[in-house]
Amino acid sequence: xxxxxxxxxxxxxxxxxxxxxxxxxxxxxxxxxxxxxxxxxxxxxxxxxxxxxxxxxxxxxxxxxxxxxxxxxx
Numbered sequence: 001x002x003x004x005x006x007x008x009x010x011x012x013x014x015x016x017x018x019x020x021x022x023x024x025x026x027x028x029x030x031x032x033x034x035x036x037x038x039x040x041x042x043x044x045x046x047x048x049x050x051x052x053x054x055x056x057x058x059x060x061x062x063x064x065x066x067x068x069x070x071x072x073x074x
Contacts, residue, residue: 045053
């Protein structure tokens with residue numbers, strides 16, 4: 001009884017894998033329709049924004065290094 005259930009589930013799993021493959025191929029075909037790839041529109045940061053982000057990250061890393069140095073001393 002249990003073997004039949006397992007066999008049935010494996011068969012269904014295999015069928016679903018094939019279906020997913022077909023869907024993937026269809027999406028690839030539609031994604032390249034018209035010879036163009038779909039691309040994401042990126043956000044552009046100003047120099048000032050990138051500088052502020054970099055400074056904030058440097059401060060965060062400084063905190064981490066300070067905490068690590070404290071642990072190393074003790």
